Amino acid sequence: MTPLNIPEWQSLDRHYSDIKFLSMREQFALDSSRFEHFSVYSGDLLLDYSKNRITQETMEKLFALADAVELKDWTKRMFNGELINHTEGRAVLHTALRNRSNEPVMVDGQDVMPQVNAVLEKMADFCATVHEGRWLGFTGKRMTDIVNIGIGGSDLGPAMICDALEPYAIDGLSVHFVSNVDGTDLSTTLEQLNPETTLFVVASKTFTTQETLTNAQSARNWFLKSGQQTDVAKHFVAVSTNAEEVSKFGINTDNMFEIWDWVGGRYSLWSAIGLPIALYVGFDNFSRLLDGGHQMDKHFRDQPLAQNIPAIMGLLGIWYINFFNAQTHAIVPYDHSLARFPSHMQQLDMESNGKFINRQGARISYKTGPVIWGTPGTNGQHAYFQLIHQGTQLIPVDFVLPVNSHYPDCDHQSILLANGLAQAEALMKGKTAEEVRAELVAGGLEGKALEALLPHKVFPGNRPSNVLLFPKLTPEMLGQLVALYEHKVFVQGVIWNINSFDQWGVELGKQLAKAILPDLRDDNDISTHDSSTTELIRLIRQLRQ
Ligand SMILES: O=P(O)(O)OC[C@H]1O[C@H](O)[C@H](O)[C@@H](O)[C@@H]1O
Numbered sequence: 267m268t269p270l271n272i273p274e275w276q277s278l279d280r281h282y283s284d285i286k287f288l289s290m291r292e293q294f295a296l297d298s299s300r301f302e303h304f305s306v307y308s309g310d311l312l313l314d315y316s317k318n319r320i321t322q323e324t325m326e327k328l329f330a331l332a333d334a335v336e337l338k339d340w341t342k343r344m345f346n347g348e349l350i351n352h353t354e355g356r357a358v359l360h361t362a363l364r365n366r367s368n369e370p371v372m373v374d375g376q377d378v379m380p381q382v383n384a385v386l387e388k389m390a391d392f393c394a395t396v397h398e399g400r401w402l403g404f405t406g407k408r409m410t411d412i413v414n415i416g417i418g419g420s421d422l423g424p425a426m427i428c429d430a431l432e433p434y435a436i437d438g439l440s441v442h443f444v445s446n447v448d449g450t451d452l453s454t455t456l457e458q459l460n461p462e463t464t465l466f467v468v469a470s471k472t473f474t475t476q477e478t479l480t481n482a483q484s485a486r487n488w489f490l491k492s493g494q495q496t497d498v499a500k501h502f503v504a505v506s507t508n509a510e511e512v513s514k515f516g517i518n519t520d521n522m523f524e525i526w527d528w529v530g531g532r533y534s535l536w537s538a539i540g541l542p543i544a545l546y547v548g549f550d551n552f553s554r555l556l557d558g559g560h561q562m563d564k565h566f567r568d569q570p571l572a573q574n575i576p577a578i579m580g581l582l583g584i585w586y587i588n589f590f591n592a593q594t595h596a597i598v599p600y601d602h603s604l605a606r607f608p609s610h611m612q613q614l615d616m617e618s619n620g621k622f623i624n625r626q627g628a629r630i631s632y633k634t635g636p637v638i639w640g641t642p643g644t645n646g647q648h649a650y651f652q653l654i655h656q657g658t659q660l661i662p663v664d665f666v667l668p669v670n671s672h673y674p675d676c677d678h679q680s681i682l683l684a685n686g687l688a689q690a691e692a693l694m695k696g697k698t699a700e701e702v703r704a705e706l707v708a709g710g711l712e713g714k715a716l717e718a719l720l721p722h723k724v725f726p727g728n729r730p731s732n733v734l735l736f737p738k739l740t741p742e743m744l745g746q747l748v749a750l751y752e753h754k755v756f757v758q759g760v761i762w763n764i765n766s767f768d769q770w771g772v773e774l775g776k777q778l779a780k781a782i783l784p785d786l787r788d789d790n791d792i793s794t795h796d797s798s799t800t801e802l803i804r805l806i807r808q809l810r811q
Pocket of ligand 1: 417469470471473474475478531
């Protein structure tokens with residue numbers, strides 16, 4: 267069950283030995299149609315993958331590998347609601363949440379679409395009530411601020427989307443996201459707010475997450491300094507699978523928006539976890555986001571591998587991680603409003619594919635998920651791009667480039683785009699010693715000074731990148747982009763033979779934090795920890811004011 271034994275993998279291994287020194291610069295020089303050969307569209311979204319260390323043969327071999335692991339079959343199984351998250355006995359159906367065609371999707375013999383549609387309708391009604399000023403606070407005022415209290419998938423996705431869709435925001439309504447259990451997060455948010463006009467959305471799939479419940483309790487305490495217990499219902503709503511815990515917390519389940527166990531946390535922004543998005547930009551724009559996700563689902567499900575953006579990006583990732591030994595992957599949006607996109611991608615990719623055990627429970631002897639990182643361009647260029655250009659690691663980069671800005675008045679977009687394109691070109695081309703020499707000579711340098719400086723100014727080049735280019739960051743385009751990366755992660759998980767949909771690796775820390783918490787009290791014996799943890803606990807007791 268290891269991909270290493272698949273003939274198609276071994277064939278890629280041999281191919282890697284043959285072309286590992288292939289020069290992209292030369293390939294571009296030899297083939298004037300390289301861009302045409304290695305670019306593909308989904309609607310208005312272009313993937314240019316020509317600046318990768320590949321030939322046509324590489325792609326054919328990668329597609330053959332995808333066929334050998336039955337990627338298309340796994341895709342069908344996911345879309346059809348099979349329990350592919352086998353360690354939790356769950357289906358994986360974020361695609362049903364944005365299934366705009368409304369074709370039935372069966373789980374355990376039951377179509378989930380009626381429940382999905384009913385919750386969407388409840389969200390739409392609730393948004394209309396808030397937006398039209400029919401949802402009033404305890405002193406009869408309309409809501410001005412939405413505070414989402416959640417963490418992980420119940421925070422990162424909606425927060426990223428709200429940032430990105432700020433140009434679509436409804437007038438008179440602000441949105442805030444509180445996730446960290448560090449009291450700074452909640453306190454600095456509440457400082458700006460009026461309890462009479464603040465609506466809290468407590469978002470937790472399980473409704474047992476320590477950070478979220480702690481923040482929600484404190485938010486309620488803050489609210490109760492002004493309002494009464496009976497007013498809580500006007501200011502707190504919940505999103506969860508767990509009606510019992512929601513009602514124990516004191517939120518009326520009429521004010522609860524349901525999600526289901528077949529929605530993974532990091533795939534949940536399309537569900538009622540997206541309520542703060544719908545409140546912030548309006549339900550119509552939230553629906554447009556779902557439309558975009560659905561468009562990408564159809565593309566991924568129906569397009570042959572050679573035309574399939576998530577499959578191509580997933581396979582290129584395999585090529586670098588497993589053959590070129592890449593450890594990390596940078597996602598660099600040239601769009602300031604996508605500042606939180608890499609953080610959402612971190613959870614999506616690293617929580618899904620950060621696994622060392624295969625589907626059958628055996629230890630894996632090959633690399634799986636990479637470290638995902640990045641910040642918006644052009645800022646990254648003035649910080650860490652040095653290492654991408656001249657460091658000793660191979661770091662594939664995705665450049666995400668919207669052609670048009672939502673803020674054209676500044677007229678900065680050409681500069682922004684020129685920088686994005688220049689980085690991709692520079693990474694591919696590099697700069698040879700001869701080119702550097704010519705430049706230095708032209709600048710008047712010669713002799714020893716020239717020879718001493720020259721090697722430092724050489725760029726090895728041949729460093730791979732993808733460009734994702736699209737007309738403008740609309741809700742539909744954002745939906746396409748997020749769904750694209752979800753499916754990319756899925757493709758890689760299938761090839762690595764891992765379950766991309768559980769996350770047992772987050773549990774140990776939670777368990778130990780629960781054990782340490784009582785030990786931080788002065789009167790407890792500290793006995794169960796290693797000497798380092800014990801001494802750190804002692805020190806904290808001493809230093810605490
Ligand atoms: O939505 P919740 O149940 O509160 O979970 C919030 C987050 O915490 C967990 O520990 C998982 O690592 C995440 O996948 C999840 O999104």
